[in-house]
Amino acid sequence: MSFVIVGQAYGRRATLELVGDTMKWRALRGVAENIVTTVHDVRDPRWIELRWSRAGIAVAVLGAIWAVRENLWVGLATIAAAIAFIAWRRANPRYFLAFDVGDRRLILKVDAASAAHARTLAARIQTTLASGEVPATPPMLP
Numbered sequence: 001m002s003f004v005i006v007g008q009a010y011g012r013r014a015t016l017e018l019v020g021d022t023m024k025w026r027a028l029r030g031v032a033e034n035i036v037t038t039v040h041d042v043r044d045p046r047w048i049e050l051r052w053s054r055a056g057i058a059v060a061v062l063g064a065i066w067a068v069r070e071n072l073w074v075g076l077a078t079i080a081a082a083i084a085f086i087a088w089r090r091a092n093p094r095y096f097l098a099f100d101v102g103d104r105r106l107i108l109k110v111d112a113a114s115a116a117h118a119r120t121l122a123a124r125i126q127t128t129l130a131s132g133e134v135p136a137t138p139p140m141l142p
Contacts, residue, residue: 001018001020001124002017002018002019002020003017003018003117004016004017004018004114004117005017005018005097005108005110005114005117005118005121006110006111006113006114007095007097007108007109007110007111007114007118008108008109008111009027009029009106009107009108009109010027010028010029012027012028013027013028014026014027014028014108015027016097016108016118016121018039018117018121021038021039021040022036022037022038023035023036023037023038023039023042023121024036025037025101025106035101035104035106037101039121039124039125039128040128040129040133040134041101041102042099042100042101042125042129043099043100043101043129044098044099044100045097045098045099045121045122045125045126045129046096046097046098046099046122047095047096047097047118047119047122047123048095048096048097048098049093049094049095050089050093050094050095050096051089051090051093052086052089052090053085053086053089055085056082056083056085056086056089057082057086059078059081059082059085060078060079060082060083060086062078063075063076063077063078063079063081063082064079066078067079092112094109095109095110095111095112095115095118096108096109096110097110097118097121097122099122099125
């Protein structure tokens with residue numbers, strides 16, 4: 001199994017490449033950050049899909065209160081804008097892949113095109129950790 005997950009880390013472009021059991025994290029955090037490890041050395045993998053907008057829900061509640069207490073039309077317009085924002089977020093969710101490597105917590109905001117691969121990687125890491133499988137060989141430096 002081999003693929004590259006593209007996204008953002010530290011506000012800049014980052015990649016996570018998987019070749020067999022070896023993972024290569026490449027990001028910029030002031031200086032180049034290159035981490036090579038295996039799926040066996042990663043802890044606490046999390047795949048996060050943010051499909052709801054808390055801000056949109058809060059604005060909708062505010063619009064409902066405004067419609068009841070102040071001005072019906074302004075409140076309804078606010079609710080309509082909030083519903084549009086919630087619908088947009090449902091159609092365009094944000095994806096995150098997070099895991100621990102050594103003493104670091106790596107968080108990658110995954111591009112939509114790489115979401116399927118990131119989901120697969122998170123599931124594979126969880127399966128590997130649950131089975132207690134050990135690596136056949138240590139990772140090689142890039």
